[in-house]
Amino acid sequence: MRVRSKSGEMRDILYSAEPLDLGGERCYLALSMDVTDRKEMEERLTYLGAHDPVTNLPNRIAFRNQVDEALERSAPGRAIAVLALDIDDFKLLNDALGHRAGDAVLREASHRIAGCVRKADTLARHGGDEFVVVIPDLHQDGDSQVVAEKILRALEPAFRVDGRDFTIGASIGISLFPTDAGDGEGVLRNADVAMYRAKQLGRNNYRFYGR
Numbered sequence: 387m388r389v390r391s392k393s394g395e396m397r398d399i400l401y402s403a404e405p406l407d408l409g410g411e412r413c414y415l416a417l418s419m420d421v422t423d424r425k426e427m428e429e430r431l432t433y434l435g436a437h438d439p440v441t442n443l444p445n446r447i448a449f450r451n452q453v454d455e456a457l458e459r460s461a462p463g464r465a466i467a468v469l470a471l472d473i474d475d476f477k478l479l480n481d482a483l484g485h486r487a488g489d490a491v492l493r494e495a496s497h498r499i500a501g502c503v504r505k506a507d508t509l510a511r512h513g514g515d516e517f518v519v520v521i522p523d524l525h526q527d528g529d530s531q532v533v534a535e536k537i538l539r540a541l542e543p544a545f546r547v548d549g550r551d552f553t554i555g556a557s558i559g560i561s562l563f564p565t566d567a568g569d570g571e572g573v574l575r576n577a578d579v580a581m582y583r584a585k586q587l588g589r590n591n592y593r594f595y596g597r
Contacts, residue, residue, distance in 0.1 A: 449510035453570040467530035470577035476515035534592040555590030
């Protein structure tokens with residue numbers, strides 16, 4: 387149970403009680419233990435297991451679960467879009483400036499992308515320099531195109547790292563459920579295919595799967 391200490395701080399207390407028979411008189415042996423620190427550590431480990439340490443976004447594992455949940459909750463007749471986004475030439479920047487600068491770019495990019503999606507959407511880091519977005523309950527396919535264009539515009543301004551300005555772009559692939567695939571794995575795979583197609587066609591643009 388949670389109790390308030392004399393200082394006003396809320397603490398988590400674990401109680402246990404065992405019945406005892408002392409000469410016909412029924413008693414209980416009660417023990418209590420403050421487990422606040424242990425619970426906080428457990429919660430922290432659970433959070434770290436589901437989130438990327440650089441951007442604090444959901445990681446690949448958490449994202450896959452959220453995709454499946456979005457598909458299960460999807461309203462009849464409403465599409466779901468998955469956008470796979472890869473930062474163009476990020477490896478060159480990372481190799482030239484080091485991982486610390488690369489992580490700073492990824493954090494700033496995640497903030498800019500987050501500003502382009504709704505609270506109902508899901509943004510995650512899928513690994514490396516790749517991000518993914520799930521947009522549920524689309525009214526029309528063109529809504530996902532609007533989001534992709536907003537993201538590309540948001541990434542246009544220069545990124546300032548260690549006193550230097552860098553311009554990056556992104557290649558975005560869009561796959562739709564249930565049009566392009568009937569399950570989470572398929573729609574994610576198709577979004578990746580479309581993203582690589584966008585790279586082949588000049589980078590810093592977006593492509594729909596199969597178009």
